[in-house]
């Protein structure tokens with residue numbers, strides 16, 4: 001051991017700008033007995049930049065996580081300090097690590113977070129969108145039907161929603177957002193902390209043509225943030241809530257449908273019951 005308590009350290013690393021490694025993260029990486037990295041070659045660039053030469057480096061990625069997690073937990077149990085890093089940002093946030101953290105916690109092995117960069121939080125912090133409530137949805141589904149369903153679920157979402165997206169898909173995703181969400185405000189954070197860092201802020205139905213105009217705008221790494229739907233006034237039943245009610249009403253009694261719709265949409269059950277009466281033509 002090199003002066004670090006035995007534990008699994010979950011160490012956040014920069015998302016572009018190498019100076020964004022925290023001093024504590026540097027210290028942990030310098031003193032860890034083992035660094036488990038998603039891509040050892042990629043992480044060596046960061047470690048070399050700081051002159052850090054771990055005694056042992058192991059590859060730990062999506063394809064070997066289940067197989068390697070026991071070995072990692074055993075190293076910590078044997079008294080070693082193991083630092084887990086991913087290619088960029090905070091491990092486990094759309095990155096490997098969940099299974100080993102879960103195993104360590106279950107086995108009473110100490111897990112220590114060493115916080116730092118996360119693309120979602122970095123993007124939100126400078127987006128100008130409300131951040132008092134936000135939903136992080138990671139990467140969108142790839143299959144058409146699931147993708148469409150995921151985006152349709154945003155119709156009634158009043159919190160800011162954050163997605164990660166690849167350059168290959170960003171234009172198509174934004175086009176579909178425009179189709180489903182119309183003029184809802186989008187903010188796209190591109191290449192955060194890097195030379196070409198940009199924030200694009202346009203309604204969904206204008207964002208697609210804005211991106212298409214210049215292929216450079218589709219290059220790099222992206223966080224897409226979708227503004228929340230306007231909160232309904234008290235007593236107001238949104239179009240989305242009516243759509244949910246119309247699906248539920250043929251399947252269950254009216255009170256139950258109103259209650260389920262209230263849970264799905266976050267609106268008041270009484271307002272939805274009134275709407276259900278109206279929709280069924282039973283209004284007094």
Ligand code: SAM
Pocket residue numbers: 015016086088089090091092093094095117118119120163164165166189190191192193194221222223
């Ligand atoms: N663990 C990372 C974190 O804490 O943000 C995320 C890893 S995930 C595999 C990679 C995705 O994060 C990218 O496809 C992109 O959507 C987003 N991302 C990472 N770095 C970024 C950057 N510098 N600018 C914009 N988005 C970034």
